Amino acid sequence: MQSDIDTIEFVKGNAIDLGALPTRGYDLVLNMDGEISFCGTAHVKAIAESCRVTRKVVLMCVSHRGLLGAILFGGSIEMTGKITDAVREMFTNGSWHEDQYEENPILSKGCTRDYFGEFKAFLPGELEHLAQEQGMEVIQVQGLGYAGLPV
Numbered sequence: 001m002q003s004d005i006d007t008i009e010f011v012k013g014n015a016i017d018l019g020a021l022p023t024r025g026y027d028l029v030l031n032m033d034g035e036i037s038f039c040g041t042a043h044v045k046a047i048a049e050s051c052r053v054t055r056k057v058v059l060m061c062v063s064h065r066g067l068l069g070a071i072l073f074g075g076s077i078e079m080t081g082k083i084t085d086a087v088r089e090m091f092t093n094g095s096w097h098e099d100q101y102e103e104n105p106i107l108s109k110g111c112t113r114d115y116f117g118e119f120k121a122f123l124p125g126e127l128e129h130l131a132q133e134q135g136m137e138v139i140q141v142q143g144l145g146y147a148g149l150p151v
Contacts (some may be wrong), residue, residue, distance in 0.1 A: 015039055015046040024055040037063040040097065040118030044130060051134035058136060063123040065094040071098075075107050094121040 011021065016036040029050045039046040050058050069091040077086045083102045089095055095120040098104050108116040124141040131138050 015040045015080055016049060017045075018049040018053050021053045023052055026054050027056045028060045029054040031060045031062070033057070033061050034098055037120055037122075038117065040095070040120050043120040047130050048134050051131065051136050058131070060127065060131070062127060063119070063121040065123050065126075067088065068094075068096075068119075068121040072107060074138070076103075079106050079109070090121060094123070094126070095119070 009026075011026075013021065015031070031046075031050055035050075036043055036046050043134055047060070050060065063102065067089065072087045072090050073083065076082065076087045080103055085101045086096065086104050086107055089100065096104070096116065098108060098116055098118070104116070128138050128141045
């Protein structure tokens with residue numbers, strides 16, 4: 001007897017270049033935070049690639065701008081005694097890069113070997129819009145402080 005797990009194909013790849021995978025080749029594409037958020041400025045390409053290779057469902061779990069901004073806010077006050085430009089940037093645009101502002105390396109202490117790299121955090125409506133731009137029908141969007149959007 002074949003189990004359900006035997007019918008699942010797990011594929012490891014680069015989220016911004018899934019060119020080796022067929023268009024509409026998979027019933028489900030599952031992105032669990034890093035696949036989209038850690039693409040930083042290439043997040044649109046990563047979302048487009050995920051949408052391209054699915055024929056049915058893309059489930060995207062990404063970092064929420066409000067939560068990450070709050071975490072950076074606390075760290076900013078604790079480590080620098082002020083609200084830094086990096087915190088303002090996160091709340092405004094959801095973007096972060098280690099070299100973005102001179103205080104960013106200070107705020108990265110304790111994160112992934114003291115390096116946080118390039119990152120993008122989203123608001124739920126922003127993610128919904130990006131998926132719709134790829135021709136996806138958005139069924140539901142959820143996030144902290146967001147009631148969810150069953151469409």
